[in-house]
Amino acid sequence: MVAKVIGVPVALVSLVDDVCEYFPGAAGLAQPWASTRQTPLGHSFGQSVVMAAKPLVITDARGDDRVCDNPAIEGLGIVGYAGMPLLDDQGNVIGSLCAIDTSPRTWTDAELDLLADLAAACSAKLRLRIAASRVGRELEARVAAQTAVEQLSNRLALAFDRGQVLLAASTALAGTETFEDVVAAVGDVVGGSLGPSFVGLLVRNEQNLLDLVGPTDLPPAVAKWLPISLDDPLPVADAVRAGESVFLGDRSWILARYPHLADAIEAVGWHAVAAIPVPGLRQPLGALFFAWPQAHPFEVDERALITSLAGYVAHALQRASHFQDRVDAARTLQRAMLSHLPRFNHLELTARYQPAHRRDQVGGDWYDAVKIEKDTLAVVIGDVAGHDINAAAQMGQLRSILRGYLVDRQEPPSALLRRLDNANHLLGNPSIASVILAYVGATPDGSHLLQWSNAGHPPPVLVDSDGSVRALAGRNPLLGASRLVRRTNQQQPLSPGSTLVLYTDGLIERRSETFEEGAARLHACLVDHAHLPLDELVDTIVATVPDPAHEDDIAVIALRLPNYAPSPQSWVGTS
Incomplete structure (x- = not known):
């Protein structure tokens, strides 16, 4: 072993x-x-x-x-x-x-x-x-x-x-990363040997209350106590406050000590309970709580076993807490990288970011929009490979470099992506990332032109003013694949009232579908809801297109042109 x-x-x-x-x-x-x-x-x-x-x-x-x-x-x-x-x-x-x-x-x-x-x-x-x-x-x-x-x-x-x-x-506990993992591991270990019908972990929070980690489908007579105060007359509160285990092997013993719990234990059908403090450095971190649907005499060796188990849980909780602190810090960093969108007089612009369904995953998805001239807006969507803290950090580096390039000089999108990829290789281990850099600007005749370069990213989707939907082709290899990649520009005139949608692959990916099937779902959603205001349209996309338990982060940025063609003089941006 x-x-x-x-x-x-x-x-x-x-x-x-x-x-x-x-x-x-x-x-x-x-x-x-x-x-x-x-x-x-x-x-x-x-x-x-x-x-x-x-x-x-x-x-x-x-x-x-x-x-x-x-x-x-x-x-x-x-x-x-x-x-x-x-x-x-x-x-x-x-x-x-x-x-x-x-x-x-x-x-x-x-x-x-x-x-x-x-x-x-x-x-x-x-x-x-x-x-x-x-x-x-x-x-x-x-x-x-x-x-x-x-x-x-x-x-x-x-x-x-x-x-x-x-x-x-x-x-089992050595491989846990979250509080929920700890509860699941304890339940698996004790389920056969001790046979409790309920396994719960109550963890002390910043307000010095005990939050339940475990089953949440509790009757109202029990749920009303959550979160639990250390002053509440309950077995887990007594165990944490005194630092001593509470073993009550028969319902009569429970009611003798806690007569006010008669309705609660009747509702859940408990006849025996055990609350064991989870030791911490200075004070208990919380308590393990077990319940049985029949009387359960606690032998000395069983009490010792449960108490030893609480010690193992303490180590696992400390690891899980440290892990979650790191994930939370990375998520905070990631959200801080999501830019405040600039405003243009005649252009609607909106974006959404949604983290992965699993709380322990952090991704490298980002969007950005930068006004680079009074009549030109740069729009970015990107995704660094990976679902960890390193991916979030690498995303922040690429985003910052690209932002600097955008305001440094006016160059075609392909040239900026070449410069970004060159920096990506020169600054250490290159990140593998997909990026679209697009310019939306007014032409001298008052119409609008989209210019873009695509580095391995899902293609932009254009919704024309008549409601038709199409993906905009033209894609080059990912960033980080090779410094010798030839990158190209694409361009597309934009008609008044048209909508452009850029997104990361988490929006359409499902384990049971191909990429093409996921893209078709997105296109169908856009066809059905193209008439909605832009914010409502993007909310609908994010709510209905992804897998409900999506395992990847999602970023979407969308823009819509006005239904009229403004004069060149009126196309002036404000930030």
């Missing part, structure tokens, strides 16, 4: 006595040690863990004064080493659970936390084996106590199963 989860070539369960170091559990150990399962004490790194009664973490044993003379460096190939204490039932350190790398390794906090969790579970297994051994000896000496011994054996088997639950919980 250690070798697979942490990703090391060698993992050992090490027990030390006065003569040797024994390996009751080993993965990746070379011969002859894999067969003998022991080494002389002089080869032992584990004895340092036992003697110091604390973890031993080594990046490169060859240069570490504590162990650089140990023959195991050459004999067993130990270079990087991380060992966590294994405890017996008296709290004595009897060995170590260690992860070994044959190369220098800088161990991360996450790896060390996970190894510590696995060591705790392994200690529980060792204690069970020690206890089982004692039971075996007692069985031989106490034939008359056969019935009592069988009961104890069953209890030990149950405890072993619950030790497996903790091991499974450690593995």
